[in-house]
Amino acid sequence: MRLTAEQRAVVGHAGGHARVAAVAGSGKTTTMVARVLTLLERGVPPQRILVLMFNRSAREDFQARLAAMAPPGQALPDVRTFHSLGHRLSASLTRWGALAPRRLLTADWQLERLMRQATQLALGDQDGEARESALEGERLEALAHFCALVKAEMEPAAALHERLDYGEETRHFPAAFDHAEALLEAHGLMGYADLLYRPLRALEADDALRARVQGFLDHVIIDEYQDINVAQQRLLALLAGERAEVMAVGDANQCIYEWRGAHPDTMLQRFTATFGAAVDYPLSTTFRHGHALALAANHAIEANRRRPDQLCLAADGNPATRLAAGQGGRGLLEALAGWQEAGRTLQEACVLVRSWALSVPLQLALLREGIPFRLAREDRFVFRLPLVQALAGYLRLAREPGLLRDPGHLALLLAQPTPFVARERLNALAERLADGQRWPEPHDPLLAGLKPHQRRTLKKRWALLCQLPRLADWPPAALLDHVVEEVDAEKVLKRAASRRDKGEEDVRLLDVLREQASELGNDPEAFIELLSRPVENHDDGVLITTVHGAKGLEWPLVALAGVNEQDFPHYTRDNPLSPPRLEEERRLFYVAITRARERLVLLHDGGEHRPSRFLAECAWEQCDRLARRLEPQGEPLGAGDAAPLAVSRPALVRRYLAALGRELPLAEAGVAEAVAAYRTFDVGQRLRHAVFGEGEIDLVEGDPDNPVIEVRFRHAGRRRLIARRAPIELLQGDPA
Numbered sequence: 001m002r003l004t005a006e007q008r009a010v011v012g013h014a015g016g017h018a019r020v021a022a023v024a025g026s027g028k029t030t031t032m033v034a035r036v037l038t039l040l041e042r043g044v045p046p047q048r049i050l051v052l053m054f055n056r057s058a059r060e061d062f063q064a065r066l067a068a069m070a071p072p073g074q075a076l077p078d079v080r081t082f083h084s085l086g087h088r089l090s091a092s093l094t095r096w097g098a099l100a101p102r103r104l105l106t107a108d109w110q111l112e113r114l115m116r117q118a119t120q121l122a123l124g125d126q127d128g129e130a131r132e133s134a135l136e137g138e139r140l141e142a143l144a145h146f147c148a149l150v151k152a153e154m155e156p157a158a159a160l161h162e163r164l165d166y167g168e169e170t171r172h173f174p175a176a177f178d179h180a181e182a183l184l185e186a187h188g189l190m191g192y193a194d195l196l197y198r199p200l201r202a203l204e205a206d207d208a209l210r211a212r213v214q215g216f217l218d219h220v221i222i223d224e225y226q227d228i229n230v231a232q233q234r235l236l237a238l239l240a241g242e243r244a245e246v247m248a249v250g251d252a253n254q255c256i257y258e259w260r261g262a263h264p265d266t267m268l269q270r271f272t273a274t275f276g277a278a279v280d281y282p283l284s285t286t287f288r289h290g291h292a293l294a295l296a297a298n299h300a301i302e303a304n305r306r307r308p309d310q311l312c313l314a315a316d317g318n319p320a321t322r323l324a325a326g327q328g329g330r331g332l333l334e335a336l337a338g339w340q341e342a343g344r345t346l347q348e349a350c351v352l353v354r355s356w357a358l359s360v361p362l363q364l365a366l367l368r369e370g371i372p373f374r375l376a377r378e379d380r381f382v383f384r385l386p387l388v389q390a391l392a393g394y395l396r397l398a399r400e401p402g403l404l405r406d407p408g409h410l411a412l413l414l415a416q417p418t419p420f421v422a423r424e425r426l427n428a429l430a431e432r433l434a435d436g437q438r439w440p441e442p443h444d445p446l447l448a449g450l451k452p453h454q455r456r457t458l459k460k461r462w463a464l465l466c467q468l469p470r471l472a473d474w475p476p477a478a479l480l481d482h483v484v485e486e487v488d489a490e491k492v493l494k495r496a497a498s499r500r501d502k503g504e505e506d507v508r509l510l511d512v513l514r515e516q517a518s519e520l521g522n523d524p525e526a527f528i529e530l531l532s533r534p535v536e537n538h539d540d541g542v543l544i545t546t547v548h549g550a551k552g553l554e555w556p557l558v559a560l561a562g563v564n565e566q567d568f569p570h571y572t573r574d575n576p577l578s579p580p581r582l583e584e585e586r587r588l589f590y591v592a593i594t595r596a597r598e599r600l601v602l603l604h605d606g607g608e609h610r611p612s613r614f615l616a617e618c619a620w621e622q623c624d625r626l627a628r629r630l631e632p633q634g635e636p637l638g639a640g641d642a643a644p645l646a647v648s649r650p651a652l653v654r655r656y657l658a659a660l661g662r663e664l665p666l667a668e669a670g671v672a673e674a675v676a677a678y679r680t681f682d683v684g685q686r687l688r689h690a691v692f693g694e695g696e697i698d699l700v701e702g703d704p705d706n707p708v709i710e711v712r713f714r715h716a717g718r719r720r721l722i723a724r725r726a727p728i729e730l731l732q733g734d735p736a
Contacts, residue, residue, distance in 0.1 A: 004315075007031045010281045011038050013247065017278035019225075019267060020249040023312040024297075024594035025288025025554065028249055032221055033066050035247070036077060039219055040070075049077035050217050050244075052236075054224035056081055058552070062223075082232050086195030089213070089235075098202050098209055102190040111191065115140040115147075118180035122172040132420045133495075134172060138502065145260075146173050147180055151197035152229035152261030169495065193231075200235045214241035225250035225271075229261030237274050246275055252308050253301050256548060256588050264306045264583070284659075285313045288554055289597050290321035292620075292627035295656060296600075299649060300618040301590045304583045312594075313659050319556075319598045320631050323620040325715040327606045329365030332559055335601045336371060336542060339557050346372065346542040349557040352550055352592050354570055356380045357509035358562035359544050360388075361605075364516055364530055372541030376549045381535050387493075387506060390416030391513060392531040394468060394483045395476060395524055401469035407434040413465060417492040419457045421450065433462060461487060476524040477517040484510060494574075504572050547592040558596035564609040589614045604715065611716050616691040622647050629664055648690040648727065681709050681723050681730075690727035692716035 003011065007027060010020050011034045022028040032051070039049055053059040063079050070076060080088075093099040105111055119134050133139060146166070150157045157174040166173060184190055190198065203210050220240050222228070225248035228236070240246050248271055255264040263270065271278060286294060294314040301307060326334060332351065339349060353359045356377070363382045366373045375381060382388055393412050396403060403409045411430035415423065432446055433439070439462055440446050447455055464486045471479055484490070489510055494503035517527055543555075562568055569585035571577040577585070589612075593600055602620065604611040625645060644667035647653050657664060685697045695713035700723075702708045709723045721728070 004285055006283050011035045017245055017275045018247040019271060019278045020281045020283060021308045021310050022249055022251055022283035023286050025286035026283040027287055028283055029062060032249060033069055036066060044218055046075045046077040048218040050220045051077060051079040052222045053081055054227060083195055089199040090195055093199055093202055099198055102188050105189055105191050111144055112140055114180055114183060115143045117183055118176040121179040122176035132422055143173055143176055147177050148193040149261055150177055151193040152231050154230050196231050196235055200231055203238055215243055217244040220244050221247045223249050226252050226255040226267050227257050227262045228266060233274060253587055254591050256591055258584055282310050284311055285315045287315050290314050290318045290627060291630045292323050292624045293321040293596060293600055295623035295626055296618040296620050297590055297594050298652060302652060304586050306583055311656055311659055322599050323624045325602045329361055331603045332362055333369060335559055347540055349542045350555040351542060351544045351559045351561055352547050353561050354547060354568040355505045357505045357512060358567060360512045361516055362561055367530060367533060372538030374537035374541045374543055376545035386416055387509060388531055392528055395479060395528050398468040398472045398479060405434050407431045410434055414461055417487055417489050421454055475522045476527040477514060480514050480517050547588050550595050551591060554595050554597055556598045559601040559603055560592050561603040563602050563604045563612040563615055565612055568612050615715060619648055621693045646690055681707055686731040687728045688731060692719060
């Protein structure tokens, strides 16, 4: 087993607690296997070593590699996930009489039924729209997530609800949590979160019980430590006791699960507060990608304050990763075409999105071109999304008036966006409307039990449905805009969402569909067909998944789509970015770009969507140019290559070069002296900005000696700059 000097230092760790900061692709699994084998060689009994992995697949991979590397007949230590550890602890404490026996809820329907019962008890006599909303599937799912987070954070439900600002629509959540706990106890049941929550509470409350589980371990090694939650960390500390040495392996820059209880400082201050002093080891060399991407990753994460002071360095022999940027679906199609022309397959490519809503225009672009693709979640196929089905249904009704007599079609349109009325009532109303083609009389029993505003909403919806056939000649975009306005879709989607971010994603999906309708001009049939086309996963197609779903994975080609302000980083006017949230978004971007091995394409939408600040922060063009200088077999660069390279973060770049033992002439990006002295600025003049890349001047105004210029950048949109202060260089050539 060949190891780097950094890996050997980890493997040979002499004693005490240790933290291993491992960048993406740094060979941490190999290092951990070597560490375990070294401990066994030193005579540590295998039963006194515990290895904890983040999930089952990681555990199985580690066990297989450990068994393959170990000497024949060597007894091996326990390798577990936190869940399997919780299973064993729960069984032991139950056997000792410290915990009452309980059965584990393993099916989704069981959990949903529990959440429904707890919600009904929490709401009491409350009825009407609030009750209907609270009992919808998405809201019950959000309640289940809240209950799990209470147990992950080990925090009172009311305090957590207030701290995380869940919103007025979920004010019943703390009470529902208490009712859910009572129901679980009464029926002898537990959820997955209880596998750690119940043993931890029992052990923390009983000194004698703690003494029975402590003292059995000498070494604990934990992978993906940055993603563990408060409950996991406290249980780990309890099991380690005063005797065991803890080695935490992870990367604080890849902490992207704060929404389920992870904290970026778990590997930093929280580790020290829990275990005391530790020896810090870096694993800073990646074996995944080349210098361009390593440099871009370092630039991308540099602005974060809560992070380790560590560089990602590309190893010799890594692929010469190329970086590029493009625009939307067209940019994706061009990237995939170029990839295939080079003899590569679509199976080697992956498209990453910040949220599933951003995958819709990409799905439609691939569908139009007949390019096979597959989704990590099949329920996110565009034609399966309830909102998409409904909007396509509105458009189809405009073209096919006979659908007014189809109760199933009417029920779909009455239900989306939700009017906060029970499905059974809507189905009965749809049957009546399809049959009678008129709104029921005010005293009709069918309307009994509906509140006045619910009646108004549904009556207005029926009037819209009757109007649509008269608007059949409208372009699809205008028709969609009309429907969205009439049903007050944005407001309803935000209100109906189980979480604020879910409401924002639904509204973004609405925007995406309207943009796509505009692209198809006056062809509603084509748009309806596209939205309704049944699609199946193609194993030979390009994969589309979210950044969260891509954690721990890698592909030769990665296209990161939707790199726009408000999409990535994600925020809205109602939900602005706080500094901690911006740092989490930046970590998510870091994870996204470091999935690539050979080629990374950053895609933004253009038009009204401003390119993300992350495009500028990662300085991808500068990093690509730097890498070409560093690569011995790189492309020929021309006669002027000995000139210093202008970079926006010279200190960072010099540090990277020093770590490699390399030197390159650098210059801090700024105004060239000749430009600042006498050059004028003209409309059409091309220039290069140190951060935004190449662009063209569209407007010059103000003082001729110190004008304000408006520049249209190729990848950064329009920007207004004070010409003499901006870090720009004018490019050769006549104005366009």
